[in-house]
Amino acid sequence: MAMALAGAAAAWAQKAPPAPLKGKIALTPEPSPPSGREKWRVQYDYDRTDSSFHIRDLKFASPLRGVAVGVLEERGKLKPAALVTADGGQKWEFVSLREHPVCLFALDERNIWLVTDRGVWKSAESGRSWSKLAALRGLTCAAFLSESRGFAAGASKAVYETADGGRKWTKVAAAAGAPGTPQYTTFLALGFASPQVGMIAGVSRPPRRVEPAEPSWVDPEQSRIRQRPNLVVVLQTSDGGATWRTDSTSIFGAITRLSLVTEGRSMALVEFGEGFWLPSEVHAIDLRTGRSETAFRRQDRNVTDVLVFPRGSGWLAAVEPPGRLPNVPVPGKVRFLVSDDLKRWRETDVDYRATARRVVLASAGPEHLWAATDSGMILKLER
Numbered sequence: 001m002a003m004a005l006a007g008a009a010a011a012w013a014q015k016a017p018p019a020p021l022k023g024k025i026a027l028t029p030e031p032s033p034p035s036g037r038e039k040w041r042v043q044y045d046y047d048r049t050d051s052s053f054h055i056r057d058l059k060f061a062s063p064l065r066g067v068a069v070g071v072l073e074e075r076g077k078l079k080p081a082a083l084v085t086a087d088g089g090q091k092w093e094f095v096s097l098r099e100h101p102v103c104l105f106a107l108d109e110r111n112i113w114l115v116t117d118r119g120v121w122k123s124a125e126s127g128r129s130w131s132k133l134a135a136l137r138g139l140t141c142a143a144f145l146s147e148s149r150g151f152a153a154g155a156s157k158a159v160y161e162t163a164d165g166g167r168k169w170t171k172v173a174a175a176a177g178a179p180g181t182p183q184y185t186t187f188l189a190l191g192f193a194s195p196q197v198g199m200i201a202g203v204s205r206p207p208r209r210v211e212p213a214e215p216s217w218v219d220p221e222q223s224r225i226r227q228r229p230n231l232v233v234v235l236q237t238s239d240g241g242a243t244w245r246t247d248s249t250s251i252f253g254a255i256t257r258l259s260l261v262t263e264g265r266s267m268a269l270v271e272f273g274e275g276f277w278l279p280s281e282v283h284a285i286d287l288r289t290g291r292s293e294t295a296f297r298r299q300d301r302n303v304t305d306v307l308v309f310p311r312g313s314g315w316l317a318a319v320e321p322p323g324r325l326p327n328v329p330v331p332g333k334v335r336f337l338v339s340d341d342l343k344r345w346r347e348t349d350v351d352y353r354a355t356a357r358r359v360v361l362a363s364a365g366p367e368h369l370w371a372a373t374d375s376g377m378i379l380k381l382e383r
Contacts, residue, residue, distance in 0.1 A: 028296045031337055032346035039349040039382045040336055043089040046376030053376035059106040060364040064088050067127035068372050069101035084127040089380050105142050115139045120166050133166040141190040153187035153200050174244035178233045180204030193260035193287055196240045201255035204231040263310035265342055282306055284342040295342045307361040314342050317359035317371055331355040
């Protein structure tokens with residue numbers, strides 16, 4: 001299955017046009033207009049003129065208790081912080097953090113883990129207080145199957161496992177044997193569809209001999225000429241991490257998000273680099289058969305997160321680029337798309353104030369969905 005996912009992306013990416021010529025390669029049709037059945041409303045907005053709050057991740061351990069982590073920026077200084085709620089997002093309170101947050105994983109209200117730039121922390125109080133478990137640097141993602149069993153991955157081609165809730169970690173040997181030079185290989189996404197079935201995705205990017213003189217949005221033509229494929233590495237387990245199978249291929253992009261389920265099709269997000277004619281692409285994958293197909297790709301929707309539920313329904317969080325280029329360092333309008341079959345998508349109503357460069361999704365089941373932006377806003381889906 002992993003090879004099918006990477007291979008599908010490689011097959012069309014190798015043929016992608018050097019310029020955004022819409023129609024040469026099949027794009028997802030325009031989504032249906034909002035039906036009015038769903039509305040994303042703002043629950044929290046860090047709206048201050050002298051500082052900003054950049055949310056990096058959001059998780060809900062239950063319909064009532066949630067945690068958002070990010071960085072407060074004030075007068076050029078960065079301060080890690082978290083927002084916590086105990087009433088489903090009606091009220092949020094700030095909690096100080098001691099290290100810069102990377103991502104969260106919530107098993108339940110008493111088991112929430114935080115990956116930072118310098119280690120792994122845990123909260124037994126729904127994010128109100130944190131205890132450091134381990135000093136591991138370079139981690140990008142983590143997932144736990146129980147209070148004790150978990151996995152983490154990150155830079156230098158490292159994958160770790162723990163059997164005591166995160167206090168002690170050991171390296172997974174299969175990751176070290178995967179293709180790619182360790183110093184240039186980073187695992188970016190980690191997910192489990194069940195206690196047995198899981199996947200880890202990474203990318204290997206050796207340095208270029210000549211770095212570009214200007215960013216892609218300054219000289220997009222030269223950026224398209226500079227595009228080079230990356231080596232994508234995927235590890236897959238069907239026995240709870242006891243053994244891992246390794247696949248790899250070359251594509252113009254990297255798998256950055258995974259949302260896996262056993263009943264129905266899962267989703268993987270492939271994001272492309274600056275100057276590429278397409279910002280991102282979403283794949284629908286069947287974990288039982290290993291088949292993969294394109295679920296969504298549009299030049300005017302930069303998807304930054306995916307979320308799928310059992311039996312086929314899924315959500316995409318995206319940003320509408322403010323200009324003609326798909327990747328520019330300027331906030332755009334936040335967009336959400338929903339599908340019942342991962343083929344036909346419709347847009348949903350979103351508060352007009354929601355702008356961002358990246359958006360993350362969080363849920364406590366299909367009926368309880370939230371989203372957070374890197375511009376300091378938290379939204380909730382109302383039906």
